[in-house]
Amino acid sequence: MGEVTNKLAVSLCGIDMDNPIIPASGTFGYGYEFADLYDINMLGTFSFKGTTRQPRFGNATPRIAECPSGMLNAVGLQNPGVDAVIAHELPKMRAVFTKPVMANVSGFSLDEYIEVSSRLDAEDSVGWIELNISCPNVHGGGMAFGTCASSAESVVRAVRDVVKKPLIVKLSPNVTSIVEIAKAVEAAGADGVSLINTLLGMRIDLRRRKPLLANVTGGYSGAAVFPVALRMVYQVAGAVKIPVVGMGGVSSAEDVIEMMLAGATAVEIGAENLRNPWACRDIIQALPDVMDKYGIDSLASIIGAAQP
């Protein structure tokens, strides 16, 4: 089985990973809920819960709604704030996860993005910064920076100046052209992009005749969004030179391979963790057989193979 590790290995922005599988931010906490279920060191890495400067409770409930082959969430960046993340969560995470972790950073102002990014950049356990300029569930933050090329460029440029570690910018699909935003953040110095964040959606409660979510709208994720995500990964990977981390509705080893063929260097898995807490373990274990089936010797060799 020693060979299996090599077959799955990829390198993301200069950091070697045993495999491309990354539980997505907001679906994996700080890892320790899952560490009770399996050895999470088998993951490529994971992206921890989005961090802001101040503690945030997030939105009122209901925050979750069922959708066809997916779900809506409007959690609203609940997190204990960067001080508590560094003081309490990262040490607890370190006890169960020894690889470099991806630190997901969100914010409501340029200053906040700069401060939180530089604080987490200084942490030994952090391998990459994933800059979330695409949260659809907070007002005046997150997505506001990621839906306009010039503001995306300015926040990435500012954060680029203060962080030493690889900077991956998480992009919103809720834009006219995700390719234009991707090119703008590449020009601003991003080391990589990750996409897609959730698609803005809503449901209405038939009995109450009101929006089902307290926040009215929420982010749609789950298997249903996979084709949309794959298309955007394909388009972005064809337009930028920096690595692309693909995500959106990935639920199987086959989906992972499709994402990589489209041009993803690594693949994040989100909503699927919530319905099957062992999803990432299962996918990593399934990959070698699925690779054999399609004649793939190494995952690194297929990145972007479907591009023209």
Place this chain on the structure above:
Amino acid sequence: MKQSIFIIKENIALTHDVWKMVLEGDTSEITRPGQFVNILLDGLYLRRPISVHDAEDGVLTLIYKIVGVGTARMSEMKPGHSLDVLTGLGNGYDVTRAGARPLLIGGGVGVPPLYMLAKQLCAAGCEVTVILGFRSARDVFCKEAFEALGARVLVTTEDGTYGTRGFVTGVFDEAGDYTYTYSCGPEPMLRAVYNASGTSGEYSFEERMGCGFGACMGCSCKTLYGNKRICKDGPVLVKEEIVWEK
């Protein structure tokens, strides 16, 4: 938490919209009354959290109300059907705090999780009184089951068609002295019990969940001791930490 396959042995209507499902499988992770299970249903994305009515020696009993697509689909399932179930979710009730004469208060579909609690408290020699609140006579279920455990049962209905007319708090005097309260039901009922109860107690809350095991922050609530997740840190909160928000 454990994932396992359960086989449906029985699935019958108790009232016009409340069903009882008996399943066989691995119940070893269900360690306290008041916990819940999370069930994956064909064609639905998110699992459906259902409170445990009883669990013993590989037999899991759920009593659920048809409130939406998921529970409607459950009601159509036949014996022999298998289900993918996460078990051992939630903190559950602490039976060690009951004292000699615990008072259990359940409203509607909040009644089922109190059964396993009453069973353990009766077995421990407590003098258990249970107040069951329903909307109308046609909604009443489980009264005899609690009586068979040796508990004293008081029933209220909002329209007075069965038991005492009114809400559960209307029969607190009749219930007599009690040492502790355990409650489960709709939030307005929990709040009324909280205000009427003269003792400490435990209150089981309901919320729409994403994962059911503490990962997604979909069901967070504020407490006097910080934010908690209904699914993982709850669903049972102690009286002294509850913050009423809505």
